[in-house]
Amino acid sequence: MSPIPFEHGLIVAGILFCLGIVGVLTRRNIVFVLMSLEVMLNACGLAFIVGAARWGNADGQVMFLMILTLAAAEVAVGLGLIIQIYRRFHTVDINVLSQMKG
Amino acid sequence: MLDLIWLLPTFPLLGFLILVLSSGQLSKKVVALVGAGSIGLSFLVAALIAVEFLNSGAEFYSMTAWTWMSVGQFTPGFTFYLDGLSLVMMLIITGVGFLIHLYSTGFMIDDPSYSRFFSYMNLFVASMLMLVLADNLVLLYLGWEGVGLCSYLLIGFWYDNPANGAAARKAFVVTRVGDTSMALGLFLLFAQLGTLNIQDLMGAAEANWTSGSGVAVAAALLLLGGAVGKSAQLPLQTWLPDAMAGPTPISALIHAATMVTAGVYLIARTHILFELAPTVQLLVAWIGLATLLMAGFTAMTQHDIKRILAYSTISQIGYMFLGLGVGAWSASVFHLMTHAFFKALLFLGAGTVILSLHHEHDIFKMGGKRKQLPVAFYSFLIGSLALAAFPFTSGFFSKDEILLGALALEGPGTWLWLGGVVGAFFTGIYSFRLVFVVFFGESQAHHDDKEVAGWNMAGPLFILMVLSLLGGFIHIPVESVFNHGEAHEEHHVSGLIHGIMIAVPLLGILVAYLFYGGRQLSADKLMANPLAAALHKFWFSHWGMDALYNTLFVRPFVYLAKLNRLDIIDQCYGLVVTLSRAGHGLLAKLQNGMLGWYAASLIFGLVLLMTLGVLL
Numbered sequence: 001m002s003p004i005p006f007e008h009g010l011i012v013a014g015i016l017f018c019l020g021i022v023g024v025l026t027r028r029n030i031v032f033v034l035m036s037l038e039v040m041l042n043a044c045g046l047a048f049i050v051g052a053a054r055w056g057n058a059d060g061q062v063m064f065l066m067i068l069t070l071a072a073a074e075v076a077v078g079l080g081l082i083i084q085i086y087r088r089f090h091t092v093d094i095n096v097l098s099q100m101k102g
Numbered sequence: 103m104l105d106l107i108w109l110l111p112t113f114p115l116l117g118f119l120i121l122v123l124s125s126g127q128l129s130k131k132v133v134a135l136v137g138a139g140s141i142g143l144s145f146l147v148a149a150l151i152a153v154e155f156l157n158s159g160a161e162f163y164s165m166t167a168w169t170w171m172s173v174g175q176f177t178p179g180f181t182f183y184l185d186g187l188s189l190v191m192m193l194i195i196t197g198v199g200f201l202i203h204l205y206s207t208g209f210m211i212d213d214p215s216y217s218r219f220f221s222y223m224n225l226f227v228a229s230m231l232m233l234v235l236a237d238n239l240v241l242l243y244l245g246w247e248g249v250g251l252c253s254y255l256l257i258g259f260w261y262d263n264p265a266n267g268a269a270a271r272k273a274f275v276v277t278r279v280g281d282t283s284m285a286l287g288l289f290l291l292f293a294q295l296g297t298l299n300i301q302d303l304m305g306a307a308e309a310n311w312t313s314g315s316g317v318a319v320a321a322a323l324l325l326l327g328g329a330v331g332k333s334a335q336l337p338l339q340t341w342l343p344d345a346m347a348g349p350t351p352i353s354a355l356i357h358a359a360t361m362v363t364a365g366v367y368l369i370a371r372t373h374i375l376f377e378l379a380p381t382v383q384l385l386v387a388w389i390g391l392a393t394l395l396m397a398g399f400t401a402m403t404q405h406d407i408k409r410i411l412a413y414s415t416i417s418q419i420g421y422m423f424l425g426l427g428v429g430a431w432s433a434s435v436f437h438l439m440t441h442a443f444f445k446a447l448l449f450l451g452a453g454t455v456i457l458s459l460h461h462e463h464d465i466f467k468m469g470g471k472r473k474q475l476p477v478a479f480y481s482f483l484i485g486s487l488a489l490a491a492f493p494f495t496s497g498f499f500s501k502d503e504i505l506l507g508a509l510a511l512e513g514p515g516t517w518l519w520l521g522g523v524v525g526a527f528f529t530g531i532y533s534f535r536l537v538f539v540v541f542f543g544e545s546q547a548h549h550d551d552k553e554v555a556g557w558n559m560a561g562p563l564f565i566l567m568v569l570s571l572l573g574g575f576i577h578i579p580v581e582s583v584f585n586h587g588e589a590h591e592e593h594h595v596s597g598l599i600h601g602i603m604i605a606v607p608l609l610g611i612l613v614a615y616l617f618y619g620g621r622q623l624s625a626d627k628l629m630a631n632p633l634a635a636a637l638h639k640f641w642f643s644h645w646g647m648d649a650l651y652n653t654l655f656v657r658p659f660v661y662l663a664k665l666n667r668l669d670i671i672d673q674c675y676g677l678v679v680t681l682s683r684a685g686h687g688l689l690a691k692l693q694n695g696m697l698g699w700y701a702a703s704l705i706f707g708l709v710l711l712m713t714l715g716v717l718l
Contacts, residue, residue, distance in 0.1 A: 026698075095696060095698070098696050098697075
């Protein structure tokens with residue numbers, strides 16, 4: 001089995017990243033926004049792994065582990081906040097939650 | 103002893119600080135003690151210094167308390183300079199000032215702002231002493247502005263009446279015209295001669311400038327501008343009659359005895375400069391003559407007791423200017439002193455009349471008050487005798503000297519003398535018109551009012567009465583100041599001249615008697631003549647000066663101010679405000695609280711930067 005070409009990995013990462021962006025921009029439910037953010041982070045992670053495999057360098061894998069930890073921490077804090085927001089405002093619609101304007 | 107001279111302005115200044123910082127918390131007794139006591143202490147020190155100075159026989163004494171500022175060659179200091187002239191001034195200010203303060207402790211006793219009154223008074227005396235003791239023109243100017251400020255504060259002392267505030271503003275603005283001219287004069291002198299120390303300045307002017315040179319004339323003219331503003335001479339005399347809005351002791355202290363004579367002092371102090379500009383010196387004489395005649399005519403028509411005295415003050419300062427203009431320096435300073443005595447006496451007497459008659463100012467509503475107000479009556483009698491130059495009173499000697507000085511001048515001297523004699527005739531009329539109308543004849547109103555005269559009010563009046571009667575025999579030690587320019591040969595004038603100068607004021611008194619004392623002549627009948635009535639109206643308005651200035655300056659200024667109500671220049675700055683407001687609105691719209699919008703702009707920015715990075 002020939003190895004997956006380098007470009008393919010990057011294209012998948014790019015597609016994932018764009019999907020994530022579109023999710024962040026279009027979703028109104030804050031939980032989905034958070035999930036889209038996770039997708040974007042994982043897209044980055046994928047790009048690192050592909051890079052590491054291409055050049056045989058362990059730095060990319062270290063980076064991916066760091067992103068993984070970061071994402072875990074972010075989700076923990078983010079979900080906690082979302083629960084608080086829901087308790088207080090009884091909604092998770094980000095367009096309704098726009099009190100910080102002006 | 104002489105090195106204690108710095109204490110002179112310090113005592114009143116301390117009194118001012120105590121009264122201001124206590125902000126009316128002290129009892130009236132303590133306020134009176136601090137207010138009048140500080141001036142009393144100053145007077146004691148001044149008297150001791152005077153004795154020592156005169157015994158030492160020195161020409162001058164100067165003492166530097168500290169250097170005010172030091173900029174290159176320019177180092178004006180708080181330096182006090184004592185010579186015959188400043189000695190006389192300092193004794194007048196502390197002496198007459200103390201008497202007036204003492205009088206005020208009684209006069210103002212019912213005023214709720216007792217402490218404020220004395221704090222202003224003390225500040226005034228401190229500034230005035232600074233003015234006369236200054237050895238450089240910068241310190242003199244500090245005192246000059248200080249007394250102007252106090253004058254403003256005290257004219258508007260009863261500020262809850264808007265008319266008083268207007269009078270105060272008028273006094274401040276009109277004297278400001280003169281002050282500006284004086285400041286320009288100082289700049290010119292400094293630019294030309296490089297110093298503002300008065301003695302150095304006079305020496306340098308004498309050494310560098312020829313008589314009648316353009317720059318000397320300009321400098322003298324500019325200083326003269328300051329002097330006419332402060333001393334209420336033509337054309338800036340309109341503020342003084344309105345200044346009578348202040349409490350009467352203020353009129354006595356500031357607007358009769360001391361501050362308004364500051365202009366005379368300034369010219370006497372810089373007399374060498376004026377001698378270098380003979381045309382300006384002659385102008386001083388003509389200004390004095392015109393002012394004294396105009397004010398004399400006006401004083402005859404007034405019926406407010408204080409305004410009569412105000413116009414007579416303008417007129418008497420006119421005499422001093424006349425004396426300065428003809429080079430009779432010491433005669434002018436002498437008249438300044440005697441005038442301080444008898445005009446303070448008259449004003450304080452008027453204060454007693456006004457207070458006793460419950461703030462009545464109209465002399466035609468008084469009448470026959472001789473028995474009812476004895477102290478005021480004798481004050482007015484003696485004061486008016488001295489004012490009208492009745493033989494052997496103080497005013498007689500000083501006015502005589504000025505008129506003889508005028509006669510001694512070649513050329514226009516005779517005319518100046520003649521004008522002065524005519525003025526003396528009017529002085530006799532208006533001063534005794536006041537006496538006859540107020541104290542003789544039928545009582546018009548206020549029949550039962552008792553005279554208010556405690557010891558602290560009557561005492562100063564008695565002392566001033568003695569000074570007004572005998573002040574003419576005081577010898578003022580100013581020869582060494584003026585010997586430089588003054589001709590010393592005795593003027594031999596015929597007995598006829600002396601006779602005229604004695605007779606003319608008596609004639610004036612006689613005319614006043616015929617009209618208002620014996621009623622052989624009637625002013626009402628005279629007024630029936632339309633020409634006389636028109637003249638009366640004209641003189642009553644002080645030759646229409648106020649109306650003229652209103653049309654010439656006040657109205658155009660108010661009109662321009664109205665045109666520029668929105669401030670055209672300010673609109674430019676308004677534009678900046680409008681622009682930043684619009685920018686703010688625009689940027690505030692971006693902050694809409696929509697998370698998606700923020701994320702989109704983030705991504706947009708990122709894409710933009712990356713595109714730029716790739717393209718460039």
